[in-house]
Structures are given as C-alpha cells and as structure tokens.
Amino acid sequence: MKRVGVWLIGARGSIAGVTLAGHAALLNGAAPTGLVTARADFEGVDLIDLEALVFGGHEITDGDLVEATRGYLSAHQLSHLMPEVEARLHAVEARIRPGIVRGGGARIEALARRAQVAATDRQAVDLIRADLDAFKAAEGLERLIMVNLASTEPPPPPQAAWETPQALYAALGGAALPPSSLYALAAFEGGDAYINFTPSLGSRIPALEAIAEAHGAVHMGSDGKTGETLVKSILAELFTRRNLTVSSWFGQNILGNGDGQVLSDPANKASKIQTKDQLLPKILGYHPQTHVGIDYVGSLGEWKVAWDHIHFQGFMGAPMTMEFTWRGLDSVLAAPLVLDLIRLASLAQERGEVGVLTALAPFFKDPHGCDEQRLISQDEALLAWVKAGALG
Amino acid sequence: MKRVGVWLIGARGSIAGVTLAGHAALLNGAAPTGLVTARADFEGVDLIDLEALVFGGHEITDGDLVEATRGYLSAHQLSHLMPEVEARLHAVEARIRPGIVRGGGARIEALARRAQVAATDRQAVDLIRADLDAFKAAEGLERLIMVNLASTEPPPPPQAAWETPQALYAALGGAALPPSSLYALAAFEGGDAYINFTPSLGSRIPALEAIAEAHGAVHMGSDGKTGETLVKSILAELFTRRNLTVSSWFGQNILGNGDGQVLSDPANKASKIQTKDQLLPKILGYHPQTHVGIDYVGSLGEWKVAWDHIHFQGFMGAPMTMEFTWRGLDSVLAAPLVLDLIRLASLAQERGEVGVLTALAPFFKDPHGCDEQRLISQDEALLAWVKAGALG
C-alpha cells in the first residue's frame, strides 16, 4: 500500500488531537459519525484508505500530544477510546517538529515555547521544507498533504509583493508573509497539497496561487465550517425559498478553549469575523443588518455556544423571529472534516488536478474561489466533482 | 381577462382573512414578501394575474369576514392596510355560503352556527356542488379552485368504500366521508381543482383519486408547511449532509388561536401530529426518538411558538445539542402560500394536467404522492416542473 503523509500545523492543538484520536478509533472499527466521505453518497468512490495516512506536524507550544488528547477525551466522556489510540498518538508526537514563529501576532507569539528561528521569510520556508522532506524520506511517503490547524493570525495588511511570484520571491529576503503563507509556500515548493482550516491568509494571494500551479500542487481554504456558520449556511435558505425578508441576523459565539483566548485579541478576532460575516448577504442577495460576536468565556472549556436571533418579515411586512442556540464541541465537529479534506485532497492529487480545489467549498466558511455559500448547493457540487472524476 | 374562481372552505377563518387582505394589498402594490411565486426564479412563467381571481367560500361559523380581518390586522400592526382592502372583503363576505357539518368531530360541530343540513353524504355533495355552480354562473368564471382552510378533523377510521369509485358511490347514501372529502368530491364532480391546506383526509383515498382523474381535475395536499415543520424540513439536512446522527428531536408547539382550540381536542390533534411526525425519519433515513407536542395557550392569540430540542452525536459518539425557538404568525405565513397554490393549480389546469400535483410538495407537511421531504429538493422539483411546462 502506498503511504501518504499528512502534516499538521498546530499538531498539539485540540483539533489535531481529536483528528488523530478519531483516525485511530476508526481504524479500530469506530462508527464514522461526522465523516462526510463516509456517507452513502460516496460509496464507490476510490478514496484513500485511512490506514495509508502517516501523520506528523509542526507545533510552537510545548506540552505533549498524548497527554493533551487524554485530557480532551476524558473531559468529554471519551476516555474509553484512549487505550486504543495511545500507541498511534505516541508515534505522531515523536514526529512533531518545532514550528516557525514569524508575524502571527502578539497573542500567538506569547504561546510559543518551541520554535525555529528564521532571519528571513526565505529561510523560514527552507526550514519548513527541510522538515517536510525529512518526513517524506523517513516514512517513505509518496506525497504529502499539509493541513493548517494553527491559531488564527491577525489579517496582515496587503502587500504589492503578493501579486506575482516574481515580486514575492524578490521580497522573501525580508518579511512579506504571515506564517500561514510561509507554510503554504513551503508545501507548494515540494509539490505538496495545502489545506487551510483556519481564517488566516494561507495560500490566498495571487502569487501563491501561481506558484501552486507552477509546482502542480493543489490547495484549498479557508476556515472550517463547523458551527454557527454551518447552521447559517443551511438555515438562510429557509428564508430565500419562502421569499421571507431577513431584517436582521444577530449572532453571538462564546467559547472557552485556546482558540477563544487567541480570538480575545481584537487583531486575531478580525480575521475570524470577516470570514463568518460575508455568508448571509451572498445567500440572501441583499444586506440585512448582521452581527457576528465572538467572546471568550473560560468556563466553557472546549464547548462553543452560539446564540442567533433572526428577525424576519413575512406577508404584508409582519415581523417574526427565530432564535437558535448551538452547543457544539468545536474540535469534535472539525476533526472528521479534516479527515474528509485529506481524503479528498489526496483524490485530487491522484487524479492529477492542480490549483484551487473549489469543489471542497462545503467544508469552509469562506471557500477559496467559490461564491456559492449555500451548504446544499456546495455539497451537490462536491458530489458532482467526486463522481465526474470517478467516471473519467 | 378570463376570471378564475377560488372557493375557500373556512372562509371566515384567519388564514382566509389574511389571504384575502393580502390579495387586495398586492393589487394595491404591496411587496409580495412571503410569496414563493414572486421569487426571481418564477420570472417568465405565465402565472395567472392576481386580478383575475374571484373569491367565495363556505363557512360554518357566524361572524363577519370584514370585522374578523379588521381585528386580525389591527392586532398585528397591519391596520393601515384595512382601508385599501375593505371593499374587496365586503364583496367576498357577500359570497360566503353556510358550510356543511357532517363528521368533523365534536369540537368542530360545537363551532357551527350557520350550516346546511344534509341527510346523506350524497345530499351534502349536491348542496356543495350547487353552491359552486351558482358561484361560477354568477361571476362568469371559467374554472374554479377550491382550497380547504377549515379546522382540522379527527382522522376517520378507514373504510372499504374508500377503495374504488364504485364502492364510494354506493356508500354515499349513508355516512362514508368526513367533510373535507365531501368538499373534494363536490369539486371533482365539476372538474374543479381541490387543494387541501389542512391535515384532514380530503382527496387522499383511492376512490377520490380515481374520480379526480375521471373528471379531469387536479388536486393536492396535505397540511400547509408554515412553521416548525418547515424549519425541520431544511434543518434536518444539516445533520445528513454532515453525517451527524440525530439521537432525539423533541418539538413542542404552543398556539392560541381557534385552530389551537380545535387541536386541544385529542381526536383532532391526532391528525395534525401524524402529518408533522413522519418527516424526520424520511429525511434522516432512520428513526431517532421524536416527539411533536401541540398545546393550546390562549394568551398567545395568533402567535405560534415552537421550541425544538435536538440531541445529536458527532465524531466518536460525542453528544451535542441544538435548540431553536420559532415565533411565527401562522396565518401570515400561510396566506401567501395559499395564493401560490392557487396560481400553481391554475397553471396546471391551463396546461391540461390531471390528478395529484406532486410538484407542489414544498408547500405541504405531508405531500400527497411524494416521499421527498427535504424542502430544497422539493423546491428544485417544483421549479423544474414549472419550467418544463413552460417549455412545452
């Protein structure tokens, strides 16, 4: 069996831990609840065997993947899984390399305990690339898929150097890119795939898009769609299909994990709100008053609670309301999607596709290269892509 | 311009009143919020002009359509519409005929103030038909669409006579049918359309289906999808598209209008819960524990409040929850759909269609002849039907 590498940026974070624990549990026969690619719709598609995936990653915090995951599973009544997944987690922990810290914002830099220091962007990319190549060589991997699961960066101010590969390469002697983009560049330079599960910039600039094409790499993002935005992306169609007018849609998220702490820095929060707040106008076709609040409430731990208040008008302008409260475990919702994205990116690699994988839009709050924000339309397009390729 | 008749069963009820007020307001230039057929998707479809519709109906309560509608509009901050709609409401009130009371349950019979007495089902059908024919003659109507907006009947025990037209006609000398079915039969015998916006039996027996075909009539039902079930029919796909397992879905409706009072009789409530409770298993493909409660809370007046608690499992079986509260004005949500159904039934008549109009499924909780319960799939099928016909 060919072996495919998966390189996680943020490899000791809770999404990484749950992804790895879930991967191990699935190999031990657990039900694939939450895996989109395990739906009956995907039967007959030649998806990569989960057994073929080999995980490694970068991480800037210290701590230990095994202990962190044990804590997470125990806090959510999943302790019974630990014995079966422990050995695999140890293997991944041994492959984790210190991450690169350059420009992630004060909040993220404060978290850094183990990092590789680079004097220039070029040097940072080379350090990352060296780790990826060493991983591929050590494990005998055919190809690699990098997944960005790191904390959200502040949105950097646009630079002229982002427009073309030439300009970007010329600027790499200084500080032109945030970490998420340095990682993407490193992946592309080896022809590897890059999946951005965060709202950070990643590969989303013309220069990197062109570089990905040039190296035959696939990529996609941004920001995994796991909670409040997921609900919106389906519920908003209730109003469009019934021709009801949304007057205002007020959403408030509260969360207590590390992600929440990073987001309590207004600079980092800005990226997140930006990706969460553009969906409604795209689905509705007009701009009602919207609000997306995100606040850190420490006692919630890994729970993410969202309250949305929707004010809408019916026949003859009569005002009515709908409210919902969503109580989700963000990492538990994200982890199976990470496995889905790995399998689908691998499928694209096998099919020889290159560039932005817009068909993966249903997994993202702000899908790269895709204006369609309706979950069901996105999902139908994904199925069509999966099956079209299957026929070819 | 050809004129088309619309005959409302329950012509002084709140849905009828809001439908008529809204119809008049639209003719005066109001925005068509809530009208599905006013969506851009329906542009270019040759739908009947709202001006061409002439309304009449049956009603068993006394009271006055104009006064009842004035009260409704005033209670919901729509008083400003009254001056423009009053003249049209008076014209409809003048065309209302006493309804037929036979077998609607104790609760409905207690409401009856003005009714036509029939010794047999046959006689009841003839009385109804005579009213319809008189209406068509008096108004010079080309054809007629009957819409059942009356209170919910208790579900009658199935009868052998329902199986074939022959058996049904043989049984009409006695009491074989509930009122909703007597009305449907009367419509069909004149080749007229029958739309059942309630969960009552209506045309939903083989004998009436065959009689509709024989007379070239179209028909559809049952139970307008306006609130909690509407939300379910779209929200349930969040779970299927993400492969999340619904463990339980508990729904509780409270409402305060006349419909609510009739539903406080367990016999009548049974019909309603039946049509509301079959949707989830059809969409999900399995049977989680479900509950649909409906209770009368007088102080709510025309408001219908639904609280749904959804318990679901994610990756590795982790339990999570979603709750929603829906606060809708049932009649305001229903009325534009009634106008949509009239326009679409009229379109089917013009195209020469016959039998059950399954394409109208998105409007109903329990669509006749249609297993698809997903709102968006139903809506896409409706659009395809509308456009297919347009091409022919």
Added chain:
Amino acid sequence: MKRVGVWLIGARGSIAGVTLAGHAALLNGAAPTGLVTARADFEGVDLIDLEALVFGGHEITDGDLVEATRGYLSAHQLSHLMPEVEARLHAVEARIRPGIVRGGGARIEALARRAQVAATDRQAVDLIRADLDAFKAAEGLERLIMVNLASTEPPPPPQAAWETPQALYAALGGAALPPSSLYALAAFEGGDAYINFTPSLGSRIPALEAIAEAHGAVHMGSDGKTGETLVKSILAELFTRRNLTVSSWFGQNILGNGDGQVLSDPANKASKIQTKDQLLPKILGYHPQTHVGIDYVGSLGEWKVAWDHIHFQGFMGAPMTMEFTWRGLDSVLAAPLVLDLIRLASLAQERGEVGVLTALAPFFKDPHGCDEQRLISQDEALLAWVKAGALG
C-alpha cells in the same frame, strides 16, 4: 461520637448514589458546593458532623450500588472521585436490603427484581421495621432518618382509613397504603424520622401525622425542588414585585433517566405534575393558564432539560415574553439537598421536636403543612428556625 443512621428507600438509584459519593467526597475534603447548610448563614449552628452518618437502605432492583455510581460519575466527568469513595460505597451496598413491593404501580413493579413479599400492609410494615431495627443494632445507632428516594408512585385514591390512626390500624390487614406510606409508618413506629423526597403520598395523611406525633417522630416532604420548579419559585416573584401580570406559563421538561421512564406511565406522572403545578397560583395570587409537561427522552440520560415560556402583560396591557432553558443533572442537584435534609432532621431530633418540620419547606416542591411557595421567604423562615432553636 454518636452515630446516626440514614436509611435510603431506593438505595441503588442515582440520587442515592450521588448522595453517597458526595458524602464520601466531602469527608475527603471536597468543596460543599450545592449544600445549603454549608452556606455562611449556617455558621455556628450545631449541625451533625457528616462523619457521624451511617447509610443503609432498601432497594427493589438488582444491580450494584458501586457499579451504578461508577457509571454515573464517569458519565459526568467525575471519575476522579471514584477511588476515594469506592470503599464507602461497598460498605453501604453490603447493608442494602430487598425492598417491599405493594401498590407502586405497574411501571414500578416491572422494575422489581429483589423484593420482600408481604401478604398484608401490616406484614409489610413489620418487615421494614425489622430491617431498620437490625440496622440500628448492627451499627450501634442512636437514631435513624429514613429518606424516600424511590420512583414516583401513582396517586392512590383517598381512603376513609387514612383519617385516623384507629381506622388505619384496622385496615392494615388488607391493602390500605402505597409503599411510600408503609415505609413512613415503619419509621414512625420506631420513633424514627421520615423525609419524603418524592411526590408519592408518604406521611401526608391525617392518620400518619397523628402516629408520628404519638411516637415522637419528625417528618417532612414532598418532592425535592431541584430544577424547573426551583426556578419558578424564585422567578415568579419578579412578576409579583413589579406588579406584572402573568398571562400564561408553559413549562416542558424532558429527561432521560429511570425516573423519566417511570414518569412516562401517565399514572405515575400524575403525582409529579400535581406537585409541580400548584406553585404558581400560590405565589401569584391568581390562576394564569399553566402547563407542566414531562416527557421521557432517552438520549438525555441523567440530564433534565426544561423549557419555560412565560407570557406576561405590562403597563397598559402590553404583552411581553420571557423564556428559559434549564439544563441540570437532577441527581447532582438533589444529592446535596438530601444531605441538608438529613442534617436538619437530625437537628430537629436533637432539639426534641415532633411532627411535621414545616421549616424545611425550601427543599420541597409541595411542602407539607406550608402554603408559602416563595423560595426566598421559605429560606428566610428556615434560617429563623435554625437560629431560634440555636438560641433556645
């Protein structure tokens, strides 16, 4: 140190398990969160030392207290407590005696696996009393407090024999009393205290009240106030203090534990709803439309979720609403109150009090001998009682 016995009816149920685990955890130094008697208000009151309590009980199901409690703690992220409490739980399990099954309703009888069979009520009381005396002798206990934590019984039809001790004793040759009352009688005949944490009849008939007095026993009930009713008992004062009129108060409880299964039998549910539904009129001073629904939703396990919708009128009759959702672990909320009741009943015994302990009203949904339903007034009265005795 004097040792005091505590005899739990329903000794392997989840309230008993959490009470015992919590008692052990407190002895190991856990924080007394949820214990009313641990508030600063009770400082200086000579309450019994928790170390002095010795637990035993009756139970009709089989299973094992240690295993059941291990399961409960593990399901609610309290596994870390198990090592410290296990030894004490084993000791209690060894003292559990088979319960008496007589008249608890079909639902409860179906649960019975280990029961003592009695031909008459007299014989049942004697069997219970023998177990209590054996417990006191074996453990060298000065006195005993019985606490009823068993499943809710259906409300029995009133009997003439309940009016006086004479009539009751005369009827004991047959079947005059439900199990909860047989247990109360057995306690009283030994001068022991009886606390009824359930809505079952218990000691709440004139004959048993007189017998308690005659034997110098104290007693109190009914139905521990732990969730939705607790909220009501405080929130209702918002409306009275502001002179706002409650138009309707609709409450719906869903729960998934054994208690919920027993309550899914309408006969047993009747008792519960009766005690939950009388509070509002007593606090408000008028009767708005109220509703208390209780339904079993298996997937919730030990969680009890309540949704309440309150419709109220303000100045000039303007309607407004408040809604709340309560998500509680019933046994976790009940257990510390059980310990409170034991300590306070013990205090009453030490002070030589006799009869109904109305000062314990804040702990009960339907306090015996007390019309005051406002939580804060009840709590102030409790403090006054505690302190008055302290002075005497």
Added chain:
Amino acid sequence: MKRVGVWLIGARGSIAGVTLAGHAALLNGAAPTGLVTARADFEGVDLIDLEALVFGGHEITDGDLVEATRGYLSAHQLSHLMPEVEARLHAVEARIRPGIVRGGGARIEALARRAQVAATDRQAVDLIRADLDAFKAAEGLERLIMVNLASTEPPPPPQAAWETPQALYAALGGAALPPSSLYALAAFEGGDAYINFTPSLGSRIPALEAIAEAHGAVHMGSDGKTGETLVKSILAELFTRRNLTVSSWFGQNILGNGDGQVLSDPANKASKIQTKDQLLPKILGYHPQTHVGIDYVGSLGEWKVAWDHIHFQGFMGAPMTMEFTWRGLDSVLAAPLVLDLIRLASLAQERGEVGVLTALAPFFKDPHGCDEQRLISQDEALLAWVKAGALG
C-alpha cells in the same frame, strides 16, 4: 387639591411618552399593571393622587410628543388608548421647553434640534432654573420633581471640583458638569427633587449631595432597572440560596430604539455597561467571569431582547447551564416605574425627608447610596420605609 409638578428631561422620548399616555389612561380607569405602588402592599399609604400631577419638561429634539406617542402606541397595539390620552398629551407638549446641550457627547449633540445655548455651566443652570420657576408659577405648583429620562451620556472624567460645593460653584464659570448634573443642580437650587432614571452622572458627586442637603432637596438614581438586570437581580439568588457556584454569566442585549442608537457610540455605552455589570459580584459575593453586551439592532424598534447564558457548578463541581431570553418593551416597563418614583419622591417631600432616597433602590440598576442589589431585599426595605413613615 394641591398640584405637584413633574419635569421630564427628555420629554419627547419614548419613556416620557408612555409615562404620559399611561398616566392619562390610569386617570381614565385603566388597570395599574406594572405599577409597583399599586400592589396591595401599598394599601393605606398616603400616596399622591395621580390627578394632582402636572407634567412639563425639557427636550432637545424637535418632533411632537403627541405624534411620537401616537406612533409608539400604534406600533404596540395600544392605539385604542390614543383618543383618551390625546388632550393631555397636547397640554404637556405645550409646556415643553428647549433643552440644554453641554457635554452630552457627540452622539447626543447630533440629535439636538432645539436647544438653549449657555456660555458657562452657571448660565446653563440659570436657564434651566428659570424654566422650572416659570412652570411652577404658571401652573400654581406647590413643589416639583424632576425626572431625567434623557439619552445616556458618556461617563465624564472625574474632576476635583466635584468634591465640595465651594469647589463646584467656583468651577461653574467654565465646563465642570455634564448636562445630567446641570439639571440636578438646577433642581436642587429650587429645593426640588431630582430622580435620575439614566446611568448618567446626575447628582452622584459629593458636591451635589451636599447642595441637595443644603437646599432640603431629595434625590435618587441611577438607571432604571427594567429588563435583563432586573432578571439578574432576582435570579442570582437562586444560586446563592442553593449554594451553587456561578462560573460565568454572559449577557447580551440587543435593542433598536433611539436609546440603542446612542448606545452604539462606545463612549455612551460605557456608562451603561458600568451600571449593569456590578450587580452580580455584589449578590454572589465573588467575581465570576461576567459580560454585558449591548448592541443596536435597528429592526427591533422598541423591543429589547436579552440573552443570558449562565454556567454554574453543582455538587462535586458538576457543570450545568441555564439560559434565558427576555423580550421586553423597555419604555412600557420603565413608564410605570417613573410614576412610582414620582409618587414615592413626593411622599418623601411630604414627610420632610432630605438627601438621597436609598429606600428607592429596587427601581435602579445602580442604586445611589445602597450596596444591596437583591431585588427582594430591596423591595422589603422599600416597604419598611413606606410603612415606617406611615406610622410616624
């Protein structure tokens, strides 16, 4: 009958309009729902007759009290009251004088259409005082109660001049005080009462407290307690009385009226959040993580919706949650309290009291001179004050 003047600052705002409409409706026999002083507890207290109150006020916006109130009543289904109240509203509108604009923040100054210009604080106070004296003379009023209902000002930076009357008077040649304090000073200089229903500074500085004493004036504030904070002030006791630990209490308010627009300016919002956020620690006795959000959602109009998420720990630290949604009409909730405050301030004047009326604490989010934040304890203290005075 002696006549007492009431002078409203913000006399065309919605609270003023509803207060005046309600006052007129009460005189016409409407039920006194929402009036605390209409509770049975206040029977026998010699409160001023509502008929004796004569209203006037200052206002900086243009518009018309009659039209604004007509709009408000019509938007909330209270149109039927208009005919009975119109004449009285016209009389008040005729007595409204242009307000003073000095230092209320950019947001408030932008609203100003009709204002009196003052070069110094001293001159502003004199202009206000002249209006008050003219009102008293014109209407033959024995005494006057000023009520501040104006938009919330930004919290001004503390000044040394606030400490003593001497320092304050010395500074009046410049700009030492925000408008709310200028109004208070003007009231005090005539011996009149000042009630601050807003979170603005008002009389809450040592210099003004001393000046009030010196002139024999009574005063009280701040910030009427009408919605989310009202609920907190009673619900928090659920947790203290049961010894449950609140881990976090997250509250989010959304509102759509003019008050909301002013609060959308962060400077003005700061005052509001300050008064709303100090209650919980005072009641609980510790500082859980708290959050009070206020955001403007235009489509809500006069509705104020609050969502609170309370995370608490029970026995053995088990986490549980409660959520509530409050949907109130702020002005409808505030208006009867304004009448209550007028009656109670008048009572204090009649009894010859002087200084801060701490007994009026239950009406305020941040009661001047009172650390007690529990609604019921505050209410009991109010009753004691009312009755104690009655005996004297």
